[in-house]
Amino acid sequence: xxxxxxxxxxxxxxxxxxxxxxxxxxxxxxxxxxxxxxxxxxxxxxxxxxxxxxxxxxxxxxxxxxxxxxxxxxxxxxxxxxxxxxxxxxxxxxxxxxxxxxxxxxxxxxxxxxxxxxxxxxxxxxxxxxxxxxxxxxxxxxxxxxxxxxxxxxxxxxxxxxxxxxxxxxxxxxxxxxxxxxxxxxxxxxxxxxxxxxxxxxxxxxxxxxxxxxxxxxxxxxxxxxxxxxxxxxxxxxxxxxxxxxxxxxxxxxxxxxxxxxxxxxxxxxxxxxxxxxxxxxxxxxxxxxxxxxxxxxxxxxxxxxxxxxxxxxxxxxxxxxxxx
Amino acid sequence: xxxxxxxxxxxxxxxxxxxxxxxxxxxxxxxxxxxxxxxxxxxxxxxxxxxxxxxxxxxxxxxxxxxxxxxxxxxxxxxxxxxxxxxxxxxxxxxxxxxxxxxxxxxxxxxxxxxxxxxxxxxxxxxxxxxxxxxxxxxxxxxxxxxxxxxxxxxxxxxxxxxxxxxxxxxxxxxxxxxxxxxxxxxxxxxxxxxxxxxxxxxxxxxxxxxxxxxxxxxxxxxxxxxxxxxxxxxxxxxxxxxxxxxxxxxxxxxxxxxxxxxxxxxxxxxxxxxxxxxxxxxxxxxxxxxxxxxxxxxxxxxxxxxxxxxxxxxxxxxxxxxxx
Numbered sequence: 001x002x003x004x005x006x007x008x009x010x011x012x013x014x015x016x017x018x019x020x021x022x023x024x025x026x027x028x029x030x031x032x033x034x035x036x037x038x039x040x041x042x043x044x045x046x047x048x049x050x051x052x053x054x055x056x057x058x059x060x061x062x063x064x065x066x067x068x069x070x071x072x073x074x075x076x077x078x079x080x081x082x083x084x085x086x087x088x089x090x091x092x093x094x095x096x097x098x099x100x101x102x103x104x105x106x107x108x109x110x111x112x113x114x115x116x117x118x119x120x121x122x123x124x125x126x127x128x129x130x131x132x133x134x135x136x137x138x139x140x141x142x143x144x145x146x147x148x149x150x151x152x153x154x155x156x157x158x159x160x161x162x163x164x165x166x167x168x169x170x171x172x173x174x175x176x177x178x179x180x181x182x183x184x185x186x187x188x189x190x191x192x193x194x195x196x197x198x199x200x201x202x203x204x205x206x207x208x209x210x211x212x213x214x215x216x217x218x219x220x221x222x223x224x225x226x227x228x229x230x231x232x233x234x235x236x237x238x239x240x241x242x243x244x245x246x247x248x249x250x251x252x253x254x255x256x257x258x259x260x261x262x263x264x265x266x267x268x269x270x271x272x273x274x275x276x277x278x279x280x281x282x283x284x285x286x287x288x289x290x291x292x293x294x295x296x297x298x299x300x301x302x303x304x305x306x307x308x309x310x311x312x313x314x315x316x317x318x319x320x321x322x323x324x325x
Numbered sequence: 326x327x328x329x330x331x332x333x334x335x336x337x338x339x340x341x342x343x344x345x346x347x348x349x350x351x352x353x354x355x356x357x358x359x360x361x362x363x364x365x366x367x368x369x370x371x372x373x374x375x376x377x378x379x380x381x382x383x384x385x386x387x388x389x390x391x392x393x394x395x396x397x398x399x400x401x402x403x404x405x406x407x408x409x410x411x412x413x414x415x416x417x418x419x420x421x422x423x424x425x426x427x428x429x430x431x432x433x434x435x436x437x438x439x440x441x442x443x444x445x446x447x448x449x450x451x452x453x454x455x456x457x458x459x460x461x462x463x464x465x466x467x468x469x470x471x472x473x474x475x476x477x478x479x480x481x482x483x484x485x486x487x488x489x490x491x492x493x494x495x496x497x498x499x500x501x502x503x504x505x506x507x508x509x510x511x512x513x514x515x516x517x518x519x520x521x522x523x524x525x526x527x528x529x530x531x532x533x534x535x536x537x538x539x540x541x542x543x544x545x546x547x548x549x550x551x552x553x554x555x556x557x558x559x560x561x562x563x564x565x566x567x568x569x570x571x572x573x574x575x576x577x578x579x580x581x582x583x584x585x586x587x588x589x590x591x592x593x594x595x596x597x598x599x600x601x602x603x604x605x606x607x608x609x610x611x612x613x614x615x616x617x618x619x620x621x622x623x624x625x626x627x628x629x630x631x632x633x634x635x636x637x638x639x640x641x642x643x644x645x646x647x648x649x650x
Contacts, residue, residue, distance in 0.1 A: 242581035
């Protein structure tokens with residue numbers, strides 16, 4: 001089958017990839033569309049020493065299994081289901097898990113993938129395929145709600161106006177928080193819903209802003225330093241993006257501040273798909289303005305190049321036609 | 326009056342200090358006994374650029390106000406009571422607060438102090454003065470219970486077998502957790518109650534121990550690095566001690582680990598006095614074995630020297646006689 005192969009820092013279109021075999025309790029999925037994510041760009045730079053087919057944000061059509069013929073999206077962590085971590089309900093943290101397009105499981109920049117059937121979620125008929133490719137990052141934004149008690153009316157700052165930051169800001173606004181976003185693209189305020197404000201690049205210029213909640217989604221290694229300055233005593237900082245280790249930025253990190261101000265710092269990763277699909281379908285989450293361009297699978301390298309440009313929010317790769325199941 | 330004066334890295338016994346004046350809503354307290362804390366030793370090394378009378382762990386007798394003649398202990402943060410932070414119930418984080426013996430308020434290594442009356446708590450008659458000097462650090466240990474949902478039966482590691490670590494371990498055991506302590510003094514396991522185990526210095530030698538909760542109370546700047554290795558995915562790390570900023574240790578800090586494993590890192594400081602006094606009075610918290618020696622106020626420098634020695638848990642300074650009110 002056709003797909004993109006990432007190895008030693010290069011990404012190649014290949015037509016000789018092996019289709020996934022049928023496996024009990026797993027479902028094969030014909031990929032319609034897949035989104036290029038910052039993690040994919042990091043893999044290309046060497047993150048995880050990845051070798052194989054990347055891609056983990058997708059919409060496809062189930063080839064077999066109980067969802068056969070249905071349009072589906074999928075959770076990316078495939079767990080063993082039998083270890084203590086899985087049994088305690090934390091399948092996403094299974095120590096022997098594979099992760100679609102990231103760790104020991106071929107990803108979605110290919111004609112077909114295979115995932116545990118339990119990972120798949122049906123896409124509502126009225127939800128466009130393009131929008132549904134945001135299910136995975138939107139679920140990650142909804143994860144904040146699972147981890148932190150959100151009080152309507154409290155003040156939140158989202159650091160970073162990239163795709164994940166904009167999704168987090170919208171989810172917090174849906175929960176009734178007063179939300180401000182910082183970042184390099186104040187023009188994005190125009191289409192942000194629910195009264196979300198944009199502060200530009202220097203929200204913490206002076207004094208102690210005292211936000212109840214700060215979500216760090218800028219991917220900047222100094223983001224945590226400014227987040228600790230922006231949050232109020234006993235407030236919460238949610239770290240939503242991983243950054244490559246930065247001894248320089250960490251050198252500016254004053255952990256005594258965390259203790260003296262009794263701040264909670266919460267690491268946050270993947271999240272629940274159902275509320276994300278509902279919010280996308282009901283247009284409570286706006287994603288259409290984020291889609292910059294579509295590329296065919298055969299132009300994967302061009303798609304990655306474009307996705308790497310500053311200010312580009314979302315590049316989609318068209319794999320199979322929607323009507324061709 | 327007599328007291329210890331700390332200035333430019335030296336500590337002197339002086340007899341010419343001014344007694345505190347009477348102030349509305351504050352109470353003057355005749356100090357009976359005061360404990361030397363690691364923070365006091367840090368002040369002597371230059372922390373906070375402190376100049377004045379240190380000391381913030383004390384038992385005394387109220388000289389005036391509604392508690393006159395009673396034995397009291399006191400919360401150390403004196404807040405304005407009228408700013409937004411105070412009004413939201415976080416008086417301990419008031420931006421213009423003074424802190425007894427630490428920030429703009431003369432401390433307890435002197436014959437008298439003054440604190441807001443609302444900060445004082447009566448010491449139960451049956452609680453020995455020596456034990457009651459542990460009220461402030463014991464309250465700090467009880468703060469964990471205020472910030473983190475503790476589940477009986479879950480597994481906790483306390484890093485650090487100094488005074489604060491041993492108090493934290495006991496509080497967690499009282500809450501029904503299975504508690505292990507790491508540190509340099511395995512012999513302390515002998516008197517620790519409630520089945521608390523001691524692991525020695527290398528609890529994380531191999532693998533991922535997977536504690537539900539790790540309390541970092543070692544004061545070692547590398548403590549946070551080992552805490553993040555010791556906690557399970559979605560577990561909680563409580564930072565209980567401030568350390569001087571360490572770019573080297575922070576360089577080993579992998580914040581991506583916090584995100585990928587969805588760990589919560591909670592800064593924790595002072596805490597509630599009432600449960601601490603109750604637990605001390607009912608001997609549910611054991612502190613007697615921690616008291617190494619008493620020194621008179623006039624030998625303050627010797628007391629600090631002794632408190633600085635490795636393995637010394639608690640040095641008390643006798644200020645006034647208990648029966649001399």
